[in-house]
Amino acid sequence: MHITVGDVVLPGDLIGEQDELKKVVYGPGLRVHQNQIYAVTSGIFKKKPDANYYYVDTFHQKRYVPVRSEDVLGVVTNKSGDIFKVDIGSSEQASLSYLAFEGATKKNRPDIQVGDLVFAKLVVASRDMEPELVCVDSYGKKGKLGPLPEGGFVFSCSLNLVRKILKKDYPLFNVLGKDISYEISVxxxxxxxxxxxxxxxxxxxxxxxxxxxxxxxxxxxxMSKQILKMLAYC
Amino acid sequence: MKESILSISEKTFILSALSETRRLDGRKLDEFRPMKIHFGSDWGCCIVTLGQTKVIAQVSCEVQQPKPTRPNEGLLLLFVELSPMGAPHFEAGRQSDLAVQLNRLLEKCIKDSRCVDLESLCITAEEKVWAVRVDVNILNHEGNLVDAASLAALTALSHFRRPDVTTTGEQTIIHDPAERDPIPITLHHHPVCVSYAVFDKGNHVIADPTAIEERVSEGQIVFGVNAYRELCGLHLGGNAPITLEMVNKYATRAAKRALELVTQMKKALAEDLKNRISGIEVGFRDCIDSNNRLSLGKDNFQIQLFTPDFKKERAKRASNIDVKEEKINDEVMDDSSEDDSEPVIVSVGKGSAELVNQKKQDMKLRRKRKLQNDEGGKEYDVDESSSSEESDNLDKESEDTRKNGEPMSDSEIQVVAEYKGTENKPNENKVIANIELSGDSEEEETVLLHGEDLKNGSTEKGRGRCPKEEKMEGDEPHSRGWYSKPTW
Incomplete structure (x- = not known):
């Protein structure tokens, strides 16, 4: 069976042979085994429109599989030695070095407690290794990364929803923002x-x-109108 | 897998929300999630859902030798299993502390309260008895497993049919269900667990906690109560200081909830039986609603401002407001016995009487209330004579209304409707208490009626929606109240 972009694939489906000459990136959900490309998750086989980047889109998945360079939100679960353990919802807890913060030195440690929330970038996300996080960019600046301020509420939702709300043209945040001022970190x-x-x-x-x-x-x-109306009763 | 730890943000958020009497899923502090019961095609199999919490129970039986200490009693075995299906941090195989605790709570509630007639499970003394086994599996853990598990176990037990047995001399014949109709298990009463979570050193107590609320809570109170308001088990967990008054207060509420649950259970059982008799196929596939994203559950978000029920109520209330009539909360009528004018006892029918307030008194109070309304602030002069529970409710309501400048809680909506009724029939009296005067009991029972009861009462001639109603209809033994009820 020939699989083309847009098809539903199941784990083990053979997608095609690896082409040595073309430069192709096999994204999440795909694996190369003996020059053959297989799907390893169930979902829709997709290609990024402007690049030779193929991946399997898994809707409604709740378990997060770390991907390099993605920004994640995690809870610090442990402080041991010079690393923090951060729960990012993956099968293994990620590690975050205390030196990976802006302006952090051996003497000047960041003030982070167990139970704090951090917004960090994944620098190592390999299937055989522990994921590793940093809270600085390549220039040593923190940007939007780092521990989140006190207060607020954190909740989990499906990965599909997160990808959806992070799209640039997604209207929800703008609609809500007209009446409520809020900070959000996704x-x-x-x-x-x-x-x-x-x-x-x-x-x-x-x-x-x-x-x-x-x-x-x-x-x-x-829906936003409805919710804002309800809010007036609070 | 280890349970992921809660972030500080979540903890503080839930606590500060509670201090504003607000919960993540939009419920009121003493509001329970909707409970649903579905039956499988087999006898003694049911799924109970409590919001997103899902529990399946299956009853089975086999012939065994009785215990030497109890030679003529059958055996009742309860097993709770937490599999990783329920929540990722449940481990398969090994019994966790939670599983042991759940098991013990169910045993306390169902086995130790002796609600199952074990002697009827005896076939031949010292030799053969039925061993009834209840397996409870948690399908999804979203808090308050005890309530769901206990109701599932009890429903499955009441639904279960064991094969009929005849003994002729030394021979024991177990009849095939096709040959002889299987027999239900005799239950003397129906105890269910009702749990509350305690926060902030006992300052906030919430009913039916969700998983996250359970984790933030300082302690929990679990009551095993049956429909006769009898306490069958009490568990105080955690390290929150729980006072006797608190236990008393919430035991009364738990009793009310238990009655609701048992009534619901009986209704579901009756409906299932009706379906089976009329040949309609029964099974779990009915509980899968293809219109929903989630089987067994409506799209009910775990984080929402208001529950759908509340939204409906609000819509109803909005239409009432348009009339722009000055409506006054009549709930104070409950307490009029304290006032100067003498209440009158009026006989309603055989064996019951109504304590009735005089019309003048009504008007006076109403005027008073109206004045307070006009002044803007809504103060309820509730008084000691009403139970602490009710005054507490009122306090909360008045707090709400003061904040919002207009009424919004459900009891007020009902009261509005009720007031309309009195408007149409100005001479209609208020039921204050329902005093049992019949001869078969020495005890005098006084039941405190709530706003909603009043509504029922005016239509049903003073019959409160309380355990009494069941007693009147059923032929169950009389007056088994454990808790001191307010007397007049």
Missing amino acids: GMNGKVWVKAATIPQTIAVCNAILAAEHKTKDEIDE
């Missing part, structure tokens, strides 16, 4: 942190995000 691992001025507002934003998963743009507008 990790590719399905964890979302929201902080608004009041507790009902925070719950409203979380509710809106979760409810938006299977809605069209018009429905999102309608």
Whole structure:
């Protein structure tokens, strides 16, 4: 059976032979074994429109499989020696060196407690190795990375929803932002942190995000209006 | 897999939300998630869902030798299993602390309360008895496993049919279900668990905690209660200081909830039996709703501002507001016995009476309430005579309303409707108490009626929606109340 882009694939499906001459990147869900390309997860076989990048899109997956250079949101679970262990929802906990923060030196350690939330970038995401996080970019600046401020609420959602809300043209955040001011941090691992001025507002934003998963743009507008109306009663 | 640790943000958020009497899923503090019961095609098999928590129970039986200490009693065995299907941190095979605790709680509630008639399970004394085994499996863990597991076990037990047996001399014949109709197990009463979670050193107590609330809570109170308000088990967990008053207060509420659950269970059982008799195929496939993303559950988000029920109520209330009538909360009528004018006892029918408030008194109170309304602030002058539970509710409500400037809680909606009723029939009286005067009991029972009861009462001639109603209809033994009820 010949598989083309847009087909549904199952683990073990043979997609094709590796072409040595063409430069092709095999993304998540694909594996090369003896010059043959196989799907290793179930989902839709896709190709990035502007690059020779093939991958399997897994909808509604809840388990996060770390991918290099993705930004994730994690909970610090352990402090041992010179690394923090961070739970990012993957099968293994990621490690985050205390030197991987802006301005951190051996003497000047970042102030992070167990249970804190960090927004970090994955630098090592191999299937045989422990994932590794950093909170600085290649220039040593923190940018948007680093420990999240106190307060707010964090919840998990499906990976599909996270990818959806991170699209540039996704209307939800703008619609909500007209009436509620809030901070948000969305990790590719399905964890979302929201902080608004009041507790009902925070719950409203979380509710809106979760409810938006299977809605069209018009429905999102309608839903946001509904939620804002409800918020007036709080 | 180890359970992932909770972040500090989640903990503080839940606690600060509770201090505003708000919960993540939009419920009120004393609100339970909807409970649903589905039956499998086999006898003694059911799935109970409590919000997103799902529990399956299966009852089976076999012939065994009885215990030498209890030669003429059958055996009841309860097993709870937590598999990784329920939650990733449950381990298969090994019994975790939670599983042991659940098992013990169910045993306390069902086995130790002796609700199953074990003597009826005896075939021949000292030789053969039925061993009834209840297997409870957690399909999904979203908090409050105890409630769901206990109701599942109890429903499965009441649903179960064991094969009929005849003994002729030394021979024992176990009849095939096709040959003779299998027999249900006799249950003397129906105890269920109702659990509460305690926060902030006992300042906040919530009903039916979700998984995350359970993890943040300082302690939990689990009541095993049956429909007669009898306490069949009590478990105080965690390290929160729990006072006697708290236990008393929540035991009363748990009793109310237990009655609801048991009524619901009986209704579901009756419906299932009706379906089976009329030949409709019964099975779990009915509980899969193809219109929903999730089988067994509506799209009910774990984080939401208000529960769908509340939204409906609000819509109803919004339509009421349009009338722009001045409506006054009549809930104070409950307590009018404290006032100067004498309440009158009016006989309603054989064996019951109503304590009735005089009309004048009504008007006076209403005027008073109206004044308070006009002033903007909504103060309820609730008084000691109503139970602590009710005054607590009112306090909360008044708090809510003060914050929002307009009424929003459900009891008020009901009261609004009720007031309309009294408007149409101005002479209609208020039921204050339902006093049992019949001769078969020495005890006098006084039942405190709530706002919703009043509504029922005015239509049903003073019959409260309380354990009494069941007692009146059923031929069960009378007056088994354990808790001191407020007397007049």
